Amino acid sequence: MSSSSPSKQDVRNEKWSPGIWRNYPALQQPQYRSADGLSAVRDKLATLPPLVTSREISELKAALADAQEGRRFLLHAGDCAERFSDCTTAQIVNRIKVLRQMGLLLAHGLRKPIVKIGRFAGQYAKPRSSDWEERSGARLPSYRGDIVNGSTFDHEAREPEPGRLLDAYAHAAMTMNYTRALAADGLSRFDDPLNWPLDWVERSSKATHYLRTISEVIAQAENPAQGRAAFPYAQDADRIYSSHEALLLEFEEPVTRENANRGGWFNASTHMPWIGLRTNDLDGAHVAYSSGIENPIGVKVGAGTTPASVLQLIERLNPRQEAGRLTLITRMGHSKIAASLPPLLQAVRVTGYKVLWVLDPMHGNTEESSTGFKTRRFEAIHSEIEQAFQIHAAEGVPLGGIHLELTGEHVTECVGGASGIREADLSRAYKTAVDPRLNYEQSLELAMLIGQAANASRNTADLAAVPA
Template identity: 35%
Template sequence: MRPHTDGLDTLAPVDGTDRAGAQPVAGFLPERRGVVAQQPDWPDVQAVALVEDQLTSMAPLTADHEIEALAGGLAMAAQGRALVFQGGDCAEQFVDARRDLVRRKIDHLQGLSAGMRASTQLPVVTIGRMAGQYGKPRSSPTEMSRSGELIASYRGDAVNSFEQDTAARVPDPTRLLTAYRCAATILDELRQSWSGRDPLERVYASHELLLMPYECPLVREGARGTYAGSTHFGWIGERTRGLDGAHLEFARSVINPVGIKLGPSATPDDAVAISRRLNPDGVAGRLTFIVRAGVGRVEDMLSPIVDAVAADGRPVVWICDPMHGNGYVHDGVKTRALTSIVDEITAFVRVMQAARQWPAGLHLEVTPDPVTECVARVEGAHTFTDYRSTCDPRLNAEQSAEVVSRFLALL
């Protein structure tokens, strides 16, 4: 089967030597033990099975010792001895798996983390939304094209094309193979950026643990246990964090540190149950709660959750995602306002400090490019002269630096 390349002629080969000891885990199918939400409607299930077989035979993209190094940094954050910065694209695109572009993104993340480190004199764990952020959950299976045609929703480059065409929106499982190859290229560049750096100063890879036909075949057995070989750190979104879901079961089954998005529907019971399920032994750094409530709801929602989790006693890394609860549409364009983003961060820090818990960091959608996707404030006219995101709006370099600075001032 020839993988879909979306115009990519060549991609770097995968060097599996560093991960040669990892073995596929036969029969690793947690989706059979839970509800599988937000999966594409693949038109050919046999084609999906063939792709899964191919992924199973490939080298894992990450190694368990890399995952352990990241977990050590997150453990420090859970104990209030480090900060966390997670950032990158809303949705990666295959055509951006170029070393020059990847290096610009890495440099941007390292620069923001360096500012946090200099301001606080604390280690900063840096995690990129990269090397696998090719799948997106959607609130509706269909959307309206610019021409007024009802087409299938774009679910990320690993599933279908952003091109607004009926045929291009049909889910294609061979795109999962292209996602793997692009992720391998990006991870190779990430590892090159690690040269001479302490493990706490590296940029690690992360993406949403969403597409089960991609995640399950890349699970491996290493020296340190069963791990997700697709990434260093994965998170589970607001739409897929159900206790009866396959995504939570997947995260429970691997040793990777994992993040859980907590949105407006989250309750104290939800958070405690997730903590007990994913971290029964109370290992510091194993679980990160990524709060994405929205500026008008964060304090009322978060205070009882933090109190309940603290009373339960298991350590958690708390970070704020001030982006996903504050989106709105202006003249048909999705955007976010810096005032709302900063106000949610302020409320998040206030809640954490009142509960005597550590506000460990931020989860932002950012780009080093001079895009005009987010605006200064909700009020007034907006001009989107350079909008490149295929999904949600990102902060540009100047805006992201301002947001991080405002967070640091609160500490």
Template identity: 40%
Template sequence: MLKRELSPHPEPEWSPSSWRSKEIKHNVEYKDPAKLNSCLEKLRSLPPLVAEEEIDTLRRLLANASRGEAFVLQCGDCAETFSSCTPDSIQDRLKIILQMSLVLIWGLRTPIVRIARMCGQFAKPRSSETEVINGETVLTFRGEIINGISPSDRNTDPNRLVEAYFHSASVINYVRSLLSNNFADLKFPHNWDLDWVKDDQIRSEYKDIINRLADSFDFMQTIGAESQDTNTKSINLFTSHEALLLNYEEALTRKRAGKKPSKKSGSPLIKESLSFSSQTNLTKAKSSNEDKWYNTSAHFIWIGDRTRQLNGAHVEYFRGIQNPIGVKVGPSMHPDELVRILDILDPNFEPGRVTLISRYGANKIESHLPDHISAVRSTNHKVVWSCDPCHGNTTTTAEGIKTRSFDDIIKEIISSIEIHTRMNSKINGIHLELTGEHVTECVGGSQYLEPVDLSQNYQTFCDPRLNYLQSLDIAFKISNHYRK
């Protein structure tokens, strides 16, 4: 099949508000338009949450990932809450991301691009507008940026848009502080406890990985490599969320005007800015002669499986921003539709511009992923292929508790790796809903959690998350798979 060289239909002129002329799914209705406009005006006046140069850095890293030169670890809460904006909670989430990435680096022998579902993941689309709690029908909880967790606080409130901004800013500020003060020092493999692993053989395999990691760090310290390279104490970390509320995203969309070449030097002006990572070297990005729009609410945003309509408002908004973007791809995505959405979002065939986050389910991946890979290979789009093994594997217990099976999650990950390999393609990342806490929301893993154990510490207000130990389990199993 011949590859398509050009996007077939040029899109009309874009602006941050052009999405308003399109049909929108999962929109939020506010009873007081004047109050909403006041809150949006407040957001427009506030500083950006992330810098344009940081977004450009992530674009380059994801371009590397699309070529198989890096692997993306994107993970975090299904929906953040305002109450989780505490030092301990933030440290727990950051710690699990660092530990998982370290294990993956050892197994894959590939740089890891860390993207946290953090600092803005406050909204979730829901399948129903109402739910029944204690026999009473109430509005569904849609994330604290929209309404409250308590059944008595389910009316939409635009003040929550501003509140979400300040909670995001607070988390980002604390993460920057942690990363600039050696929180990312990765010497901790020496102290990792494996008592939670019930199976002796699995514990032995994990212990072998930890010992090898510890030996590697000891060797680097012995030869003085740490003094020459800060990468063991400093990392790149980027933020992300599903961009569901387009009025919020529009208010935080800012223009970077193109700059003319300097008359004195005859070369483009170079802007310098500290990266979101704690690295001391400066990130440099050349400016073009074109005006560019950046979504400054996060480094990376994605379109959900329920809001990716080709002629819809979300696709219209996403096509005009400079951020690297994600698209959730499920069983309902027809291969031709996938090609069409890539043509709209990536008309210039920029490597890594689009991350395809596949979410099929362990029993459906074989029926859909091969056709989607073939469809993308028939074009010139260079995407990042990421596996989301959580959303397609959600079930409900006999007691009505929503959960996910660890075995199904692992099965979908390994199937994705093997399908890509079989088709001469490559998986470039993984997308997980997890927490750094010891919750009991998913069954299975090396703790052997069963449905009866879920009530011990079931905390989620939305989707079930992998706990701290199950998340490490995932990293160890992926690492083992690649090493074998």
């Protein structure tokens, strides 16, 4: 990486290549001791078979273009940070199960096909607020995800190791392989009534509505012909795409391949990479890298993001105004979204720029519990979702998807919801590597509440359109 970044004029004129990011300030990158070892790993990565195909990437882009126009809805969900140890049959099955069942519930509530993208098969790197972690007077490099170092607090584990890039690619390949095998085998078996544990529903004040909704979904799944006639969710129902934050650029560069037949460069390790809030600087390395690949790109924007910077990001990342190319993922927080989101929607709407708006109600609602655990409150997440649908309806801009950190496991990391998790319960099954995730029961409940929020916003918009 050079010590100074190019001027904005240079940025526009510079010929793009996968290594262009090295000319720009690159945040959140680990410092490796062995430059030769890192180079050897990059060379090896560049020779490995791709994990996804350019055809799949183009198909996803077309589906996201539909979501952009309100014809589909995106469910973008999965682990905060994957761990190599989680690459097991049970974990992958549970992950696919919760995504599949949430997709069915969303399709039932929204009355439209659901595009499912999992935060998996590559979500091994995590940004950190500090390069260092201190415990009991000891100071070590922060844990940056299994692709960089280990979570154990000792010198050996915390040293960034280049070989972990190859380990990450191997685990991502195994995850994608089994995910594809499950799809080929038919994911409909996840819709079997035996695969819908419902004990938690009875603890909810909305138990009657929840049970009726799930019963209707199961009935449609058991009678596919009738289900297809009633709801269009069966379209591409078994397709699940992959996604991860394109954070570690030493990994993303060698897995980016040129495709002469389709034209252009594709990140061959994932269908949709995204840029996080900490690395979305217009003149930074992550934006420079992402500007040249043909994959659909996601970008996180927060409560402090200005309309001017959003417009500049759109111009930089989607200069051709290609439909389905750019997804803006808003992460405001339930207490800030009412003031922060409308100006962004208004600024983009006026320009006519083509983007897909997706809500991340997780990251703006992170807090520390009274028991010392990093957590999120189900009620705050739900509140931000309800507000987002209302704001989008009022501005006449479709909310095209939801971005969630969740797991198919029965963890206790977020408080609230029908499952009744309290702060005192967090220590019982707190397993996340970094951020708290919704568990299986909370995820299904939220899927049903998203449908209700969407319908309520539509009703409000319809009433507002009726002449006095």
